[in-house]
Amino acid sequence: MTAKQQMMWRAVPEAMYDFTILPERLSEMLNVAGVLFMVALAAFLYIVMVILINVLKLKNKIDRKNDDFLLCDIAYFYEKGRRDEQEDSILISPMSDYLDHGVAVAVSDGMGGLAYGEVISRYVTDRLRELHPIDFDDNVKNAEIIRRISDEVYENYHLGSGATLVMVQIKDNFMNFYSVGDSNIILIRGGRATVLNPKQNYIFLLIRKMAEGGMSTHDAYINNRARALVDFIGNVNCRVLHTDSPIRLYEDDIILVCSDGVTDTVSASKLCKQVSSQYSAASSAQRLKLAIKSKKNPKQDNYTGVLIRMERSFL
Amino acid sequence: MIEYYAFKHRGDAATYDDALHMCIIPTTTMVLYYGSHQNENYKRDSEMLTDIFASDYVQSDFSVLCQVLEATITKDAEYMLLRISDSEIISVRCGDIGAKIVMGGEMRSLPNGRFGLHTGDRIVCGTGKFFEKLTDEAILCDALVSEDCSEWMNLMVRRISDVNELRCGNLTAVNFIVRGQTD
Numbered sequence: 502m503t504a505k506q507q508m509m510w511r512a513v514p515e516a517m518y519d520f521t522i523l524p525e526r527l528s529e530m531l532n533v534a535g536v537l538f539m540v541a542l543a544a545f546l547y548i549v550m551v552i553l554i555n556v557l558k559l560k561n562k563i564d565r566k567n568d569d570f571l572l573c574d575i576a577y578f579y580e581k582g583r584r585d586e587q588e589d590s591i592l593i594s595p596m597s598d599y600l601d602h603g604v605a606v607a608v609s610d611g612m613g614g615l616a617y618g619e620v621i622s623r624y625v626t627d628r629l630r631e632l633h634p635i636d637f638d639d640n641v642k643n644a645e646i647i648r649r650i651s652d653e654v655y656e657n658y659h660l661g662s663g664a665t666l667v668m669v670q671i672k673d674n675f676m677n678f679y680s681v682g683d684s685n686i687i688l689i690r691g692g693r694a695t696v697l698n699p700k701q702n703y704i705f706l707l708i709r710k711m712a713e714g715g716m717s718t719h720d721a722y723i724n725n726r727a728r729a730l731v732d733f734i735g736n737v738n739c740r741v742l743h744t745d746s747p748i749r750l751y752e753d754d755i756i757l758v759c760s761d762g763v764t765d766t767v768s769a770s771k772l773c774k775q776v777s778s779q780y781s782a783a784s785s786a787q788r789l790k791l792a793i794k795s796k797k798n799p800k801q802d803n804y805t806g807v808l809i810r811m812e813r814s815f816l
Numbered sequence: 817m818i819e820y821y822a823f824k825h826r827g828d829a830a831t832y833d834d835a836l837h838m839c840i841i842p843t844t845t846m847v848l849y850y851g852s853h854q855n856e857n858y859k860r861d862s863e864m865l866t867d868i869f870a871s872d873y874v875q876s877d878f879s880v881l882c883q884v885l886e887a888t889i890t891k892d893a894e895y896m897l898l899r900i901s902d903s904e905i906i907s908v909r910c911g912d913i914g915a916k917i918v919m920g921g922e923m924r925s926l927p928n929g930r931f932g933l934h935t936g937d938r939i940v941c942g943t944g945k946f947f948e949k950l951t952d953e954a955i956l957c958d959a960l961v962s963e964d965c966s967e968w969m970n971l972m973v974r975r976i977s978d979v980n981e982l983r984c985g986n987l988t989a990v991n992f993i994v995r996g997q998t999d
Contacts, residue, residue: 534850560966678957688953696955699961699971708977709970718977744960748922778879 528597571674571752575781576809578790582762582801588618589760589805592626592668594633602634603672606807610684610760613802614734615662620653622664625734628653629668637672637747640679644741647679647734654735667698667758671809675747676756681740682733685764687772689755694772696764699742701732714808753778754811755785762804766793782810818844818900823973823988827914827945833914834943835862835990837869843901844992845874847885850894850943851915852986857890865887865895878906896941902996904938906930908983912944916955923956935996940966946972949979965991 512524528606575596581587588611594604609625611618628650629635647666654663665682678686680698688695698703707721721727732739750756755776756761767775767789775788786808818840826832833851834857838844844929847851847865851858862896865885872883878899885897894911909915917925926939938959955974962968976982980990 688957690953693951695951695957697953697957699958699974705970705974708974712825712970712973712977712982714824717828717981717983719981719983721977722981742961744957746960747921748956748960 506568508779513708544589547735554793568676568723569752570652571750571811573599573671574782574812575604577805578785578786579805580790580793580803581686582803583799584803586619587803588613588622589762589803590619590622590626590630591805593807594630598634603637603670604809605629605633605635605668605670606756606758606804606809607666607668608684608758608760608807609734610665610682610762610803612663612665612730612735617658617662618664621658621662621735623816624648624654625664627736628651634721637670637675637677640677640743640745640747643670643677644679644743647681647741648739651681651734651736651739651741652680655737657807658735660735660737662732663733665730665760666734669756669758669809671750671811673748673755676749676750677744677747680742682730684763684768685757685759685761685763685769687757687759687769689751689776689778691775692773692777693777694757694769697748697768701730701740701742703712703727703729703731706731750811752811755782756809756811757789757806758803758809759806761803762802763789763793763806765802766796766798766804776808778810782808785810817902817997818994819965819995820844822990823864823946823969823970823987824983825973826919827985827987828907828983829876829985831835833862834919835857835865835985836988837865838990839869839874842875843899844899845869845899846990848896848913848943848990849889850911850988853912855895855946861889861893874908877982882908898941900933900939900978900992900994902933902935902994904932907941909958913941914944914947915939915941916947916952918956918959921956921960925960932992935994937994938991940972940989940991941965941993945985946976946987947990948984949976965993968993971976 590609592607607626607629609622611622665684667684667686668679669686670677683700683702685696686698688697704721704727707720711718711721775792776785825992835849835851838846849865851862873881889907894913896909896913898905916923917926958971959968962971
């Protein structure tokens with residue numbers, strides 16, 4: 502090796518680590534890359550922090566009321582039956598708001614035999630949809646909102662038409678309900694179905710009168726007007742029946758919010774054959790719908806039902 | 817203040833054999849006697865209860881009243897004795913008599929003895945026959961929906977009527993709502 506070659510051999514490795522001799526453009530690129538790396542690292546740390554904060558917030562929210570936080574598995578069916586028009590209408594609030602506002606489910610049933618039933622039931626659910634999110638804790642205010650909707654209907658139709666309304670609101674394992682008319686809110690718990698909402702029909706007045714008079718109530722059930730509604734959406738200053746404080750729900754509870762087209766064909770006491778906590782809400786809804794169809798009721802009314810199955814969260 | 821409503825119905829029986837006695841001053845005290853589920857002593861027991869509730873004994877200490885009752889009426893009598901105020905209820909139950917309390921969105925059986933109450937708590941006591949056709953969920957919802965005791969009772973009666981048209985023997989029940997202190 503010549504002296505010149507020896508000098509070059511030594512000079513090359515030293516030059517490799519001497520950035521001052523790098524081309525100016527390469528140096529700029531390295532600087533930019535460094536800055537970008539730092540920005541990416543900061544962004545990554547920020548995202549990780551945001552995720553952690555949200556997870557902690559979520560955990561707090563879940564722990565706030567209960568260790569056993571329950572989720573709602575929801576399914577619905579919506580059929581015309583033998584009627585010319587579908588006069589039922591439903592509302593299910595967005596599940597994306599479940600943790601903050603819970604879920605609201607409503608079924609409105611246009612009054613049969615009267616004009617504009619389908620328009621009014623749709624109007625009721627549309628108005629409730631506009632009001633979303635509905636405050637879970639202020640049930641008196643919510644009842645007042647529904648009463649005002651009824652007054653709005655009255656102003657347009659002057660008792661010429663109307664609808665029923667049942668609405669449940671579920672949040673943090675508790676449920677409030679609102680009811681006007683004779684649609685149904687049914688709780689299926691432990692294999693037993695219970696209609697939760699009192700019906701606002703004439704028979705209630707007859708039974709009260711007869712019971713207070715110490716009589717049997719048989720005559721109330723054979724009265725021609727027994728099922729006539731004494732209150733409904735579209736009546737002026739209607740009474741909205743609502744829970745004073747929320748009802749506690751448990752795992753495997755099923756809530757069926759439905760029009761009377763469902764219970765006229767499959768009575769509440771026989772619902773448990775089709776609806777069970779063993780099945781998903783969709784499966785139960787499918788079974789119930791098939792059961793109604795298989796009855797082939799020649800006077801089958803519109804039938805609409807929303808099933809809510811309370812299930813444990815694995816979060 | 818305690819709001820209450822009592823329901824007594826003969827049903828399809830020939831006579832009304834249960835008994836319900838109340839005294840609301842100074843504290844609401846009640847005895848519900850399940851005579852229709854009883855032996856032939858129900859008439860004698862009923863008369864004894866009428867006498868006790870007409871006497872000063874009804875205002876005496878609850879334990880004293882219990883002792884008087886136990887000493888007076890038939891040994892196997894089915895009855896419920898309670899005293900209720902805004903802050904507590906004390907009760908003794910013997911036999912097939914139900915008592916439920918609605919609080920915090922849930923319904924529980926009212927235990928024998930002393931139990932703390934808060935404004936808005938609701939209680940229903942009745943004979944086994946009264947509760948026979950009612951589910952806990954139904955009683956709970958009727959309690960939460962109704963504005964007063966009479967409406968709550970009528971909603972429960974309607975549920976019983978839907979099953980048997982009140983053709984089921986004597987029905988006796990009383991319900992209470994704790995309204996809290998009023999000015």
